[in-house]
Structures are given as structure tokens and as C-alpha cells.
Amino acid sequence: MxxxxxxxxxxxxxxxxxxxxxxxxxxxxxxxxxxxxLTSDVKFDKLNPARGDQSPLAGTLWGDRNGKEATGFLFRPVDGFQSPPHIHNVTYKGIVINGLVHNDDPKAENMWLPSGSFWTQPKGAVHITSAKGSNTMAYIEIEEGPYLVMPTEEHFDSGEEPINVDQSNxxxxxxxxxxxxxxxxxxxxxxxxxxxxxxxxxxxxxxxxxxxxxxxxxxxxxxxxxxxxxxxxxxxxxxxxxxxxxxxxxxxxxxxxxxxxxxxxxxxxxxxxxxxxxxxxx
CATH class of the missing domain: 2.60.120.10 (Jelly Rolls)
Known part of the structure; x- marks a missing residue:
């Protein structure tokens, strides 16, 4: 990407x-x-419960990421977080709020996106997500749910192109x-x-x-x-x-x-x- x-x-x-x-x-x-x-009133739970304590947290702002409708939620990984390669069943958009986020092909060099940066992750495409910072947070938005984390073996080509836009651009x-x-x-x-x-x-x-x-x-x-x-x-x-x-x-x-x-x-x-x-x- x-x-x-x-x-x-x-x-x-x-x-x-x-x-x-x-x-x-x-x-x-x-x-x-x-x-x-307010952020302080948002209820956070595990985004991927299957990973236990290694899972980043997610706090829903609107919609229901486990339902079928469009949804917006806050994404909170720990400092040094790196996901294993995976895919999603739906395309999502992301905006970095705090810290640094890297989202790309597993073989790509790190491209850390700071606060105010924007990225998209096409459904079906294999990628990893990493984070740096003690208070890293991003806003994630999907147009339809549910939002699922799936193994790389189920990858497919949606025809969509990923986007990474650093805030400086x-x-x-x-x-x-x-x-x-x-x-x-x-x-x-x-x-x-x-x-x-x-x-x-x-x-x-x-x-x-x-x-x-x-x-x-x-x-x-x-x-x-x-x-x-x-x-x-x-x-x-x-x-x-x-x-x-x-x-x-x-x-x-x-x-x-x-x-x-x-x-x-x-x-x-x-x-x-x-x-x-x-x-x-x-």
C-alpha cells in the first residue's frame, strides 16, 4: 500500500x-x-475477543459493529501493538486521533500515520495494523456490519484500492x-x-x-x-x-x-x- x-x-x-x-x-x-x-463516557470492550488480552479495545460511538448497519467506533491499541496478518469482511475508514498507526501489507515498511491522518482498508485484503504511543486512539467507520476479523486464508479481491494520507498531505x-x-x-x-x-x-x-x-x-x-x-x-x-x-x-x-x-x-x-x-x- x-x-x-x-x-x-x-x-x-x-x-x-x-x-x-x-x-x-x-x-x-x-x-x-x-x-x-464524551470520550470519558464511552464503554470500551475487546475488538477481537479471540485474542484475549492481546486484543485492542473498541468503544462504539454510534451504530452497532456487530449488527448490519453503518457504525463508528473508537479504536484503542496498547503501545507497541501489532496484529497478526488478517482480513476483514467489510471495508473500513480510519482517522488517527492520538499516537501513531501503521496499516499496510505485512511485507511493507512501517509508514506511521500521525494524528489527523486518514486511511482506508479494503475488505478481503491481507494486512497488519500496528500502533505506537501510550494513548493511541483512532476513529473507525464502516458502511455496513458486522465488523469481523478473519484469517488470511479467506482473503479475496474486492477491487478497491487502499488509501493512506498523512496529515501533512x-x-x-x-x-x-x-x-x-x-x-x-x-x-x-x-x-x-x-x-x-x-x-x-x-x-x-x-x-x-x-x-x-x-x-x-x-x-x-x-x-x-x-x-x-x-x-x-x-x-x-x-x-x-x-x-x-x-x-x-x-x-x-x-x-x-x-x-x-x-x-x-x-x-x-x-x-x-x-x-x-x-x-x-x-
């Missing part, structure tokens, strides 16, 4: 800049269901490139999917130091995970803001507003459909 630089095609660039020129949202929707889960776009970002110095890096479509897509949102503003979403299913920083978070239904730890999760079912403020640079992973705005509050 080799690293790939995220390159934006002309069509994708135009979709990002022009798809939301109206920026019109129904901000009076009071039926939206919000959810907030991310392509960040700002208000000069995207019309749904105002002049708040926020930036966006597109990871997967078509941002102009009505299907799910994934992106990183980088909020600068001393940002104060909102993410306003028309998505019927909005999910976000804190990858870096400790932003303050509040919804129209909450009376006080909450400080989010790295790995914390917030979501909304229905058109939604998410108020955020920062004292340090913060990065969010967002999975959603349709249009959104990033606006600053004076």
Missing part, C-alpha cells in the same frame, strides 16, 4: 465552491434530535475556495464521497484558535468526532457549553446547528449529507 495525496478534480472543486450559493437553511426546526458522547480549502465557509479562517479537507451530492460524504473541518461560530447542517443524519483540540460545544437545546475531549462525538437527526468555540486549533471529522454552512459569530 502506498500513500496517496488527496487531489481535487476540477469537477469536485466546482461542486464544493458552487453547490451552496444560496446558503438558505431552516433554522427554526425544533424537532431535531441531538446527541453528545491533506488538501485544505478555505473561504476563498468554498462559498459555504464565511471569513472565519475555518478550513475543510474532503476525504471521501461527493460533497455536492445527497449521499453521505466525509470531511475534516479545521477550526482556528479563538474561533467562535456555528456549523449549520441540512443533513438528516449529521455525525462528528473531535480529532484534535478541545472545543467548547453547544446546541440550541443546551443551556451551557461542554468542553469536548479528543474522541468525543456529537450528532443530530434533522436540520441542525452546532455552536463551537476554541482556545486551540481543533479538527473535526464530519459525516453528513447535503449542504452545510460554517459561520462565525461576532
Amino acid at each position: 502506498r500513500p496517496f495525496l488527496l487531489i481535487l478534480s476540477t469537477s469536485l472543486f466546482l461542486a464544493c465552491t458552487n453547490s451552496n450559493s444560496q446558503n438558505t437553511f431552516d433554522r427554526k426546526n425544533t424537532d431535531t434530535e441531538y446527541q453528545l458522547i 491533506m488538501v485544505w480549502l478555505d473561504a476563498a475556495d468554498i462559498k459555504w465557509i464565511d471569513q472565519s479562517d475555518a478550513k475543510v479537507a474532503f476525504l471521501w464521497g461527493e460533497p455536492s451530492s445527497t449521499e453521505f460524504n466525509g470531511r475534516l473541518i479545521k477550526l482556528p484558535v479563538n474561533f467562535k461560530g456555528k456549523i449549520i447542517s441540512k443533513s438528516p443524519d449529521f455525525r462528528a468526532v473531535v480529532i484534535k483540540g478541545t472545543p467548547q460545544y453547544q446546541t440550541p437545546k443546551s443551556e451551557q457549553p461542554t468542553t469536548l475531549e479528543e474522541g468525543s462525538y456529537f450528532s443530530a437527526l434533522g436540520h441542525s446547528e452546532h455552536q463551537l468555540s476554541t482556545t486551540d486549533e481543533s479538527i473535526l471529522y464530519v459525516r453528513s449529507k447535503g449542504s452545510m454552512e460554517i459561520i462565525s459569530i461576532k
Whole structure:
């Protein structure tokens, strides 16, 4: 597996800049269901119980990795963890939150991905996963379950290509490139999917130091995970803001507003459909 630089095609660039020129949202929707889960409240269990104490831990944020639906969970290996060669029955996406993660063919040289890096693991492909760091953590997302660890003898070719993108190779776009970002110095890096479509897509949102503003979403299913920083978070239904730890999760079912403020640079992973705005509050 080799690293790939995220390159934006002309069509994708135009979709990002022009798809939301109206920026019109129904901000009076009071039926939206919000959810907030702090990392400290996540229940962790063994990701691969067959390995006993050698298994990394997993904490579900949404969905059910043992069920059939799409799911997002936190992955916590110990320092020095290295899996044996194996495959999965489903493709997954991963984003490093803390520490260093290596995910590749068993014969490949180590390529350690730091915080903010993104990778995908195609179903059926033989690989290993390794980790360095006393508090290594990553966010893992699947589009369908169950998430199974299977022996290499059952490998198959799904036709998918793996992706490894070091955080230093991310392509960040700002208000000069995207019309749904105002002049708040926020930036966006597109990871997967078509941002102009009505299907799910994934992106990183980088909020600068001393940002104060909102993410306003028309998505019927909005999910976000804190990858870096400790932003303050509040919804129209909450009376006080909450400080989010790295790995914390917030979501909304229905058109939604998410108020955020920062004292340090913060990065969010967002999975959603349709249009959104990033606006600053004076």
C-alpha cells in the first residue's frame, strides 16, 4: 500500500465552491434530535475477543459493529501493538486521533500515520495494523456490519484500492475556495464521497484558535468526532457549553446547528449529507 495525496478534480472543486450559493437553511426546526458522547463516557470492550488480552479495545460511538448497519467506533491499541496478518469482511475508514498507526501489507515498511491522518482498508485484503504511543486512539467507520476479523486464508479481491494520507498531505480549502465557509479562517479537507451530492460524504473541518461560530447542517443524519483540540460545544437545546475531549462525538437527526468555540486549533471529522454552512459569530 502506498500513500496517496488527496487531489481535487476540477469537477469536485466546482461542486464544493458552487453547490451552496444560496446558503438558505431552516433554522427554526425544533424537532431535531441531538446527541453528545464524551470520550470519558464511552464503554470500551475487546475488538477481537479471540485474542484475549492481546486484543485492542473498541468503544462504539454510534451504530452497532456487530449488527448490519453503518457504525463508528473508537479504536484503542496498547503501545507497541501489532496484529497478526488478517482480513476483514467489510471495508473500513480510519482517522488517527492520538499516537501513531501503521496499516499496510505485512511485507511493507512501517509508514506511521500521525494524528489527523486518514486511511482506508479494503475488505478481503491481507494486512497488519500496528500502533505506537501510550494513548493511541483512532476513529473507525464502516458502511455496513458486522465488523469481523478473519484469517488470511479467506482473503479475496474486492477491487478497491487502499488509501493512506498523512496529515501533512491533506488538501485544505478555505473561504476563498468554498462559498459555504464565511471569513472565519475555518478550513475543510474532503476525504471521501461527493460533497455536492445527497449521499453521505466525509470531511475534516479545521477550526482556528479563538474561533467562535456555528456549523449549520441540512443533513438528516449529521455525525462528528473531535480529532484534535478541545472545543467548547453547544446546541440550541443546551443551556451551557461542554468542553469536548479528543474522541468525543456529537450528532443530530434533522436540520441542525452546532455552536463551537476554541482556545486551540481543533479538527473535526464530519459525516453528513447535503449542504452545510460554517459561520462565525461576532
